[in-house]
Amino acid sequence: MSLVSQLMDALQIMPGVGPKSAQRLAFFLLQKDRSGARHLASILNQALDQVKECQQCRTLTEHNVCALCSNDQRSWRQLCVVESPADIIQIEQATDYKGRYFVLHGKLSPLDGMGPSELKLNQLIDILAKPECQELIVATGSTVEGETTAQYLAGLAEKGGIKASRLAHGVPLGGDLEYIDNNTLAHAFAGRTHY
Amino acid sequence: MSLVSQLMDALQIMPGVGPKSAQRLAFFLLQKDRSGARHLASILNQALDQVKECQQCRTLTEHNVCALCSNDQRSWRQLCVVESPADIIQIEQATDYKGRYFVLHGKLSPLDGMGPSELKLNQLIDILAKPECQELIVATGSTVEGETTAQYLAGLAEKGGIKASRLAHGVPLGGDLEYIDNNTLAHAFAGRTHY
Structure with missing residues (x-):
């Protein structure tokens, strides 16, 4: 198989990239923006080599402890638990939350074999045991x-x-x-807030 | 800037990839399919190193002369001129054309400074001068x-x-x-074929 076809196949591992967009991407990378493509390949390799889970909150970072966790200004009083590192970015962009985070990397799903031990919640329990910790935001x-x-x-x-x-929903x-x-509407109706 | 953010930026050079999909892709590559991502980075690098234009038809290939051009079964009687290498893949998939190809890598566009010399049409003129060549399919x-x-x-x-x-349109x-x-319809109406 030619290298161009191999590149098209390799691009198709990405979500939302089918044969047609893989072809478009491959020719774009090889024809239109070679230096950008070179940079992409090198950053991707670097990230694969260096990025791992933060020892504290388990988000993805190239450091042992991520930037959010090493920020002393952030309070341990509140701990926000999210499913994935992307959720942290969302919350950081949308809110002025100044507490700590914890990434589950999944959710409980007994049918898929995801129980509390697969989510490695011991680390979370340790954080909750800190005397400063007062609120768990799920x-x-x-x-x-x-x-x-x-x-x-x-x-x-x-406990x-x-x-x-x-x-809030x-x-x-x-x-x-x-x-x-309808579900959302029923929920919003039942949970209406008073002026 | 963190490596994860750098990866998101690097992914955004690709057409159709904005900040949100870059974020999704970055986390997918780093979390869900690391081996696929590693393979992608290595194939992309290899392709950038080795893929160049075929000396004959100017499509993209890692060889000096591409697979289509080195195929002796294909006839020099017909030469099909296309704008980009992707068009060759399309025509190969859709038709049973057995002639030769030539890739323009662009189109005449005086406003963008693309004249006949920028398209390097000399090579095309040389092929047309071959005694075997009988039809130019544009x-x-x-x-x-x-x-x-x-x-x-x-x-x-x-000439x-x-x-x-x-x-045909x-x-x-x-x-x-x-x-x-309307334009297509008018064209189709005027160019109607008789039974």
């Missing part, structure tokens, strides 16, 4: 597994005598009621 | 520049005493008339 997704995980983590927090909270900002699914 | 796109290029190439062929042909197969633009 920011898992609103799927069945996300909710199950949230329930379980809330239970853990309670440790720590307040647990969950992201409801109508997204800028969302027309017409286009919102 | 398979450039149906844009203004594609048509201009087609006209110019047809002129070249005529060399060679028949020139152009891909009309209603795409499976296309509902309702959704076809």
